[in-house]
Amino acid sequence: MKQDDTWNDETAAAYDTEDAGMFSSDVLGPTIDRLADLARGGRVLEFAIGTGRVAVPLRARGVAVTGIEMSPAMVAQLRRKADEATIPVILGDMATTRAPGDFTLVYLVYNTISNLLTQAAQVACFRNAARHLKSGGHFVIELGVPELRKLPPGQDAVVFRSDPDYIGVDTYDVLNQHLTSHHFRFGAGREARLLRSHHRYIWPAELDLMAELAGFRLESRHADWVKSPFTAESPSHVSVYRLTERIVSG
Template sequence: MEHADVWDERTAQAYDAELGAMGSAAVLGPTLDRLVELAEGGAALELAIGTGRVGVPLAARGIRVSGIELSEPMLARLRTKADAEHVPVVVGDMAHARVPGEFALVYLVFNTISNLLEQSEQVACFRNAAAHLAPGGRFVVELWVPDLQRLPPDRTAAIFSVEPGRIGLDTYDVLLQHVVSHHFRFGEGTEAELFRSRHRYVWPAELDLMAQLAGFALEHRWADWDGSPFTATSGSHVSVYRLPVDGT
């Protein structure tokens, strides 16, 4: 299934309504605070900006925000919140599309780098981020830590969420580092709806090597946007990579 088939009109229309906690002030507040701090007054580029969950309120904070987005239905939803003058967006692949100008900050949130299903494409994404940055610029990646401890021996599936009206199930291909997330939604009757998305999971050490190949060095790694320490039991991380200040 291609990216355009997953992030289609139907998914785009439902995306904001189904964000849950990820769209709340409790999550967005620390995210925006940290991005403003890391941008240091410079321009920011969001890869896979989607419907503008982060990019639009970041622009409202006074940061000059641009974006790259492959899904035109997702971009159409963003345009209901901000026009092209305030948040310009290039339609294209986050691993290769280029945006005019030079940026102090490039960021990629909510596990989105895992939407690139080949290691080579994830490496290309780091290189594309570096190509947009001024010397000393930062690339920020928010990503979950692969939780293979939940996977029983000789099994390829694990439940990751059980909520009223929703069950989440991941199926793994540990050879290719691929996972398919299955989101089952159901109501009072017998009908159910299934949404699936494919990902390539990445270990933090592998992500660091991708960064080195693109000329970055790890500056910070936190468990969350509030700067809490990253530990062996952390389920996700916010990693900040920086280019050399002298550009060499």
């Protein structure tokens, strides 16, 4: 699969936000706690490891972490925090690339499975997770719920965040189940920067079917990492799948 130009040197250099947003201790603390518990003392694999937002503190917890990442620029930022011996990373895409060895846990956080833009590629991601897991191992996905109910009749855009220095807008292609996130950041005067990322959104029931095709069954689904109940109003979910049928090759 071709690397998305979104994840280039400029994006990688500005990705980490120093204990703010998704890097805040309020977000990362529960994430690390849950993943460390699911690892059960074994080796874990992060698909799309990025700059190590989750992997670095998880490794500091004593969990052996390996990563797969498509963007060399993101890996270069990770290497400022941890060397190859501490957190090994294999360059490649999360749907097909194989890391050596077996793992008790594979995880994929912060909506990243939606970066795969076809249903077939998303199913392949599940199958790749299954290839890496020991029998009974877990695959964890953190993913947003499509916000189609917020679309006004006849419109295809939703503002998902509005701050003095930032506006985020999602535009939907409901026919093809695609969305594009537009991130506008404002500087002094008339200065503004735009970053776009492209996604294929997935409904929870569709995600469960993908899991079943790869030999998984849903073990739990919560609204967040602290296990709040998942409801019809939840904007996102953390879904934990257990491998019930080992995929050896393919």
